[in-house]
Structures are given as C-alpha cells and as structure tokens.
Amino acid sequence: MIDAIAVMWKRQIKTYLRSKHRLIGSLAQPLLFLVAFGFGFGPIFEQAGRGNYIQFLIPGIIGMTILFSSVMNGMSLIWDKQFGFLKETLVAPVPRINLLIGRCLGGATTSTFQGIVVLAISFLMGYKVVNWALFPVGILFMFLISFLFTLLGTSIASKVEDMLAFPTMMNFMIMPMFFLSGALFPIDNFPSFIHAIAIINPMTYCVDLLHYTLGTSASFSFMLDMGVVVGLMVLLFMIGTYCFNRIET
Amino acid sequence: MIKLKNLSKRFGKFTAVDNINLEVKEGEIFAFLGPNGAGKSTTIKMLTTVLSPSEGEMEVNGYDVIKNKNKVRESIGVIFQDHSLDDELTAYENLYYHAVLYKIPKKERNARIDKLLNYIGLLDRKNNLVKTFSGGMKRRVEIARGLLHSPRQLFLDEPTIGLDVQTRSFLWDHIKKINKEQGITIFFTTHNMDEAEKIATRIAVIDKGRIKIEGTSRQIMEKTKTGTLEEAFLKLTGRDIREQPADNHEAMRKRRRR
Numbered sequence: 060m061i062d063a064i065a066v067m068w069k070r071q072i073k074t075y076l077r078s079k080h081r082l083i084g085s086l087a088q089p090l091l092f093l094v095a096f097g098f099g100f101g102p103i104f105e106q107a108g109r110g111n112y113i114q115f116l117i118p119g120i121i122g123m124t125i126l127f128s129s130v131m132n133g134m135s136l137i138w139d140k141q142f143g144f145l146k147e148t149l150v151a152p153v154p155r156i157n158l159l160i161g162r163c164l165g166g167a168t169t170s171t172f173q174g175i176v177v178l179a180i181s182f183l184m185g186y187k188v189v190n191w192a193l194f195p196v197g198i199l200f201m202f203l204i205s206f207l208f209t210l211l212g213t214s215i216a217s218k219v220e221d222m223l224a225f226p227t228m229m230n231f232m233i234m235p236m237f238f239l240s241g242a243l244f245p246i247d248n249f250p251s252f253i254h255a256i257a258i259i260n261p262m263t264y265c266v267d268l269l270h271y272t273l274g275t276s277a278s279f280s281f282m283l284d285m286g287v288v289v290g291l292m293v294l295l296f297m298i299g300t301y302c303f304n305r306i307e308t
Numbered sequence: 309m310i311k312l313k314n315l316s317k318r319f320g321k322f323t324a325v326d327n328i329n330l331e332v333k334e335g336e337i338f339a340f341l342g343p344n345g346a347g348k349s350t351t352i353k354m355l356t357t358v359l360s361p362s363e364g365e366m367e368v369n370g371y372d373v374i375k376n377k378n379k380v381r382e383s384i385g386v387i388f389q390d391h392s393l394d395d396e397l398t399a400y401e402n403l404y405y406h407a408v409l410y411k412i413p414k415k416e417r418n419a420r421i422d423k424l425l426n427y428i429g430l431l432d433r434k435n436n437l438v439k440t441f442s443g444g445m446k447r448r449v450e451i452a453r454g455l456l457h458s459p460r461q462l463f464l465d466e467p468t469i470g471l472d473v474q475t476r477s478f479l480w481d482h483i484k485k486i487n488k489e490q491g492i493t494i495f496f497t498t499h500n501m502d503e504a505e506k507i508a509t510r511i512a513v514i515d516k517g518r519i520k521i522e523g524t525s526r527q528i529m530e531k532t533k534t535g536t537l538e539e540a541f542l543k544l545t546g547r548d549i550r551e552q553p554a555d556n557h558e559a560m561r562k563r564r565r566r
Contacts, residue, residue: 073401146358150384
C-alpha cells in the first residue's frame with residue numbers, strides 16, 4: 060500500500076525536476092509581485108505606521124506561490140488523462156485512494172519546494188526570520204497548505220477533460236482567492252463587503268497561519284486558522300476520493 | 309478465461325454494447341473484430357475494470373469483474389489502443405513503477421525488467437527517456453510492461469495500429485510464443501483481417517453493439533458462404549463506412565505517439 064503511494068510521489072517529483080522550464084517559470088510570478096509590491100507599496104505601508112512591509116508581505120507571497128503552483132498541480136492529472144499514463148495506473152491493482160494520496164503528496168512536495176526557493180530569495184530582499192523556533196513550523200504549514208490546494212486542483216482536474224480550459228478556469232478561481240486574502244494588504248482595512256468575502260475565503264486562513272509562523276502579526280486565532288485548514292482538507296479529501304473513484308476512461 | 313453474460317453499456321441514449329454473451333477459454337487466442345464504433349473498445353474497457361457496465365455480468369480468470377476488481381487487475385495485462393507510457397520517465401522507470409504497482413517482490417524487480425527489456429531488444433536503451441523513442445519502440449516497451457507481472461490473460465486493443473511491418477511481425481511472433489509457452493490467454497481487437505485469420509484460434513464479429521458471429525475463421529467463412537475472412541466480415545457488417553465521432557484529444561495523442 061505504502062509502496063504505491065511512494066512510487067506516485069516519487070514520479071511527481073521526478074517529472075517536476077526534469078522540467079527546468081516549469082521550475083523557472085513558476086518562480087517568475089512570485090518574484091514579480093515581491094519586487095513590485097515590496098518596493099512599490101513598502102514606503103506607503105510604513106508611512107501609515109503598519110511597520111515593515113517586507114516582513115508583512117513575505118508570508119503572503121509564499122502563500123501565493125504555494126496557492127498557484129498547488130492548484131496547477133491538477134494539470135498533471137489532465138495531462139496523464141490526455142496522454143494515457145492515467146490508464147496505466149487505473150488498471151493497476153491499487154486502490155484509487157492511494158493513487159490520489161501519492162499524487163497529492165508529490166504535488167505538495169514540489170509546491171513546498173517552490174515556496175522554499177521564494178523564501179530563500181526573499182532574504183535578499185531584506186526579510187528576517189522573526190522567530191527561529193517557529194520557522195520549521197512555518198515550513199510544515201507550507202506543506203500542509205500545499206497539500207490542501209493540490210487536493211483542490213486535483214479534485215477539479217478529475218472532472219475536467221480540456222487541457223487548455225483548466226488553467227484559465229483555475230486563474231478565475233485563484234486570482235480572487237489571492238487578492239482577497241490579506242496576502243498583500245491587511246484585511247482589517249477592507250470595506251465591509253470585501254471584508255465579508257475575505258472571511259469566507261479559505262486562503263485568508265492559510266495566509267494567516269503563515270503570518271503566525273513566518274511574519275509578525277496575525278488576524279485570527281491560531282485555533283480558527285488550523286480548524287479551517289484541517290476541516291477543509293478532510294472535506295476535500297472526501298470529495299477527491301469520491302471523484303477519483305469515478306474516473307472512467 | 310473470460311465469461312460475459314448479457315453485458316450492456318449505454319452512454320445516455322446511445323447503446324455501445326447491446327446484451328452480448330461471450331466465452332473465451334484459458335489458453336485461447338481470441339480476436340474481437342468489428343467496424344469503427346462497433347463496441348470493441350468499450351467491451352475491453354469494461355473487461356479491464358476502467359468502465360462500469362450498465363447491465364450484465366463479467367468474469368475474468370474466475371473473478372467477478374465488478375465485485376472483485378483488484379483480483380482481476382492483478383491477473384491481467386493490458387496493452388491499450390493509444391499511448392500509455394510516461395514520456396518523461398525512462399524505459400526502466402516506466403517498468404519499475406509498474407513492478408511496484410503490481411507488487412512484484414523487490415528482489416525480483418530488476419532481474420525481470422532486464423529480462424523483458426532484453427526480450428524486446430531495448431536493454432541498451434534502458435535509461436533513455438521514453439519521449440526519445442519511436443512509436444514502434446514505445447509499443448515494445450508497452451508490451452514488456454504488460455507482461456512484467458506475468459498475467460494469465462493479456463488484452464490488446466488494436467495493438468498494431470500505426471506500426472511498421474517489423475514491429476508488427478515482432479509483436480505477433482511474441483504473442484504467439486508467450487501463448488504457447490506460458491499458456492497466457494490472449495484477447496485482442498484489430499481492423500486487419502489477415503492478422504485475425506493468421507493468429508486467432510477463435511474470432512467474434514461485433515457490430516452496432518451486438519455479436520454477429522462467433523467461431524474459427526473457417527467456421528465463419530463456411531457459415532457466411534464466403535472465401536475469405538474479409539468477405540465474410542463485409543457480408544456481416546455491410547459496406548457502409550462508419551462515422552466515428554471526431555475526438556480532438558485522441559487525434560492529439562496519436563500525433564504525440566509518432
């Protein structure tokens with residue numbers, strides 16, 4: 060059982076590492092945001108008396124890197140559907156749930172890796188670790204959030220056939236999730252209706268968890284953040300298993 | 309060993325497989341023939357557990373296909389109609405991952421992989437990425453993979469489509485050999501009547517989801533009062549050219565295969 064999960068995990072990582080373009084391409088966007096916002100908004104943020112903007116921004120940018128790359132991990136499932144490898148795994152004597160877990164662990168690992176690369180680069184931008192004891196916990200949360208959003212992307216991908224439509228559809232979903240999550244600005248200043256959207260946006264709680272561990276100030280209680288992330292993970296895991304068991308070729 | 313009883317598959321209003329009954333005995337080489345859209349692939353998909361039937365019963369190697377999917381999966385090898393290797397992995401990795409998924413003991417994995425790679429003449433290309441292979445080489449890797457876990461039954465869905473003469477003759481020579489030496493039951497579909505006539509011990513012709521005739525090629529020619537299997541086939545299924553719904557993805561996959 061563990062073998063099948065491990066082999067799917069390994070395969071996701073191997074194919075990722077073999078695609079240098081994917082690695083470089085996926086770093087471009089977070090770096091662009093980091094530079095544009097970090098240097099652009101930093102002085103305004105600081106004039107408003109909210110403290111060091113880079114310290115605030117980095118957890119959000121890490122969250123963004125993870126959100127985008129994790130949801131897009133669903134693409135690998137659509138790719139496998141189109142180019143046939145999925146069938147090979149579907150006729151194998153392995154419970155589908157193990158295929159799902161292996162794929163998602165693999166996707167979560169590569170997304171976390173990307174998050175770590177962005178984190179490393181952010182040191183060059185002047186980011187400083189606030190609490191070294193919490194730093195490894197932050198990495199662990201990055202993995203947890205990666206797994207959550209990889210599950211989301213993969214579950215959706217199990218229902219989508221169109222390779223070109225998937226990224227467009229996903230952008231439509233993840234862009235608002237990112238902008239209305241407190242990744243770039245503190246959400247307590249949002250007008251009330253946007254604030255309401257931020258409250259029901261799961262990404263808000265993910266970013267908050269990263270603020271707890273990698274940043275300076277958080278908005279909600281730690282228990283609430285964890286509750287939302289773990290609860291959603293359980294829910295998505297059930298949905299993903301249901302969808303995966305029903306894939307037919 | 310395959311047993312089909314009153315098997316049907318409907319997609320909405322369209323009936324792809326319409327109440328078929330079929331039996332294939334252990335050690336047979338069975339050809340499943342039919343024009344485009346006749347229901348061949350749909351039947352294979354149901355037999356290989358990736359599509360669930362609307363009605364009916366199926367048994368493969370003594371296991372119920374619906375209730376005992378994993379037992380069926382362990383006992384069969386499948387060579388799909390279109391490409392199913394991971395192009396970003398090497399030939400060795402493709403086979404190794406298969407060995408893990410099929411629970412081949414760790415100690416045996418490498419020896420078996422080398423043996424099969426040698427068998428298909430690609431041992432020296434073991435560590436090359438599959439995407440650098442030609443269509444025929446990919447097909448050979450797929451055959452090696454299908455045999456890696458020593459299945460009792462092999463399914464091949466149009467295995468020779470798009471292959472050159474050399475690869476085609478290689479494929480059939482080896483299929484006959486493993487059937488003879490290891491007693492593996494073979495179930496295949498093809499559009500090539502010569503192949504069916506030469507290779508198969510028994511043949512069934514399916515059209516519009518129903519089985520038209522079943523028997524040895526000689527029996528089929530006698531029953532239809534024709535001189536060749538091709539004539540018999542045309543007499544049974546008519547000369548109308550079948551329309552198959554265009555499928556972009558399929559076309560894309562085929563292109564990638566070359």
